[in-house]
Amino acid sequence: MHIPDGFISAPVAAVGCVVAGGSVAYAVKATKKKMGEKQIPLMGVLAAFIFAAQMLNFPIAGGTSGHFVGAALAAILLGPWRGILIMTCVLVVQCLIFQDGGLFALGVNILNMGIIASFVAYYIYRGSALFGEGRKRKLIGGGLAAWFSVVIASVACAFELAISGTVPLKIALPVMAGIHALIGIGEGLITAAVLNLIMATRADLLELQKA
Amino acid sequence: MKHSFIDKYSDLDSLIHRLDPRTKFIASLVFIISVVLTPTSNWRAFALHLCLVTSLLIIAKLPPFYVLKRSLVIFPFVLLVAVFIPFLKPGEIAGSYNIWLWQVSVTYAGLLILANVAVKAWLCIFSLILLSATTKLVDLLKGLKQLGIPKVIILILSFMYRYIFVLVDEAMRMRQARDSRSFGGGRLRQLKTLGNMIGTLFIRSYERGESIYAAMLCRGFGDEIRSLRQLGFKRIDASFGVAFGLVIISSAIIFW
Structure with a gap:
């Protein structure tokens, strides 16, 4: 879902940069207020964690493999603003080192996989608290949150490509959403498994987003 | 690595x-x-x-x-x-x-x-x-800082750059350990194992982040990384x- 340069038009890319810049600036302020100086090493190490976790592949059908994205996990464990900050750093490094996602398109990529994915995941996970407080609820809520974060980010990606005139929306939308609905299943199951482990071993880390 | x-x-x-x-x-x-x-x-x-x-x-x-x-x-x-x-x-x-x-x-x-x-x-x-x-990424980050990217982002990115190597190594070690013990199993089971690996990696990273902060405090970290170049x-x-x-x-x- 990392959009390279050239696939989105200049106005869309520029709007993406402005929105991403503003949100990241706010995210820096919001996390600084909560964590102070500790923000710097902790966000840095956790961004490196997401990066490392993305290198663990798992097999999907037919010899292809997928990898974990992690935006949902970061947002669920640490809250949406810290999630945005971490995903932004991951995307910047992926762009500058692996050319995964374009430079001018970086704003749009941060918007999709950082901002949209974090907020969708966080609010679905929190919203699932309305249906009870048990362990099962948290796992299902976390899994659904991860699935929706992947699918809705891909829907946003389809809209951006369509507005740029690269692909027609009526086909881009079902294709992007369809592919990512499948990818999202892996993401959802892994996120639930991670939450399950953390609940069993360090349940205190699940309360970080409130701190 | x-x-x-x-x-x-x-x-x-x-x-x-x-x-x-x-x-x-x-x-x-x-x-x-x-x-x-x-x-x-x-x-x-x-x-x-x-x-x-x-x-x-x-x-x-x-x-x-x-x-x-x-x-x-x-x-x-x-x-x-x-x-x-x-x-x-x-x-x-x-x-x-x-x-x-x-x-x-x-x-x-x-x-x-x-x-x-x-x-x-x-x-x-x-x-x-x-x-x-x-x-070099370190130089690029330094340049970006002088071009007006906020210092906090640059610092987080420099920390990330330093720990990518450590954590990727850790992830690869875990993968090796899994591959040498696991004989496949169903897809669901594989995903669960992966989830456990990622969860363990998260806990270790979080704890590492906390001890790095403690070490930084001990050594009197200001709000800048100074370098000769x-x-x-x-x-x-x-x-x-x-x-x-x-x-x-x-x-x-x-x-x-």
Whole structure:
């Protein structure tokens, strides 16, 4: 879902940069207020964690493999603003080192996989608290949150490509959403498994987003 | 993990390597924006862009095979657009095929969009490869800081850069341990194992982050990482900037 340069038009890319810049600036302020100086090493190490976790592949059908994205996990464990900050750093490094996602398109990529994915995941996970407080609820809520974060980010990606005139929306939308609905299943199951482990071993880390 | 996994070739020596990271970053951004803004049918401007970026890649002594291999990351997106071509709005038909019961026609308008997107994406990725293969990330971050990116982001990115190696090593060790113990099992089980690995990695990373902060406090960390190497614009940056700017502007004026 990392959009390279050239696939989105200049106005869309520029709007993406402005929105991403503003949100990241706010995210820096919001996390600084909560964590102070500790923000710097902790966000840095956790961004490196997401990066490392993305290198663990798992097999999907037919010899292809997928990898974990992690935006949902970061947002669920640490809250949406810290999630945005971490995903932004991951995307910047992926762009500058692996050319995964374009430079001018970086704003749009941060918007999709950082901002949209974090907020969708966080609010679905929190919203699932309305249906009870048990362990099962948290796992299902976390899994659904991860699935929706992947699918809705891909829907946003389809809209951006369509507005740029690269692909027609009526086909881009079902294709992007369809592919990512499948990818999202892996993401959802892994996120639930991670939450399950953390609940069993360090349940205190699940309360970080409130701190 | 080999250190050269990240910013490979950035320790070569060439004219491009010696430029200030700020010069290179701004030049790349200008190049990419100029490519994206070039109108679809303007092939001569694209040719000029291609000449510019390939000559810079040659000056930087980057192995061509490496550059081509790296540029393949855009391929899935090109494929995605290619799939849509038959469904694009009707126009003059370039060719039509019968795939089973389905008549598919490819229009010139559709092909033009595909070619345009592919050319633009390839040009942009070449310039990004040029930037990242000739600049050490540490220097690039220092340059970005002087270009006005907030200090906090730069610091977080520098920490991330330092710990990527540690945590990727850790992840690879876990993967090796899993592979040497696991005999496959169902897909669901594999995902669960992966989830446990990622969860363990998260807990270890979080704890590592806390002990790093404690260590930083002990050593009196201010709010800056100081280093001996200072960036400075040299005459070569100015001449490169002027030459580069002239080519970009002329591509816009002559071929518009």
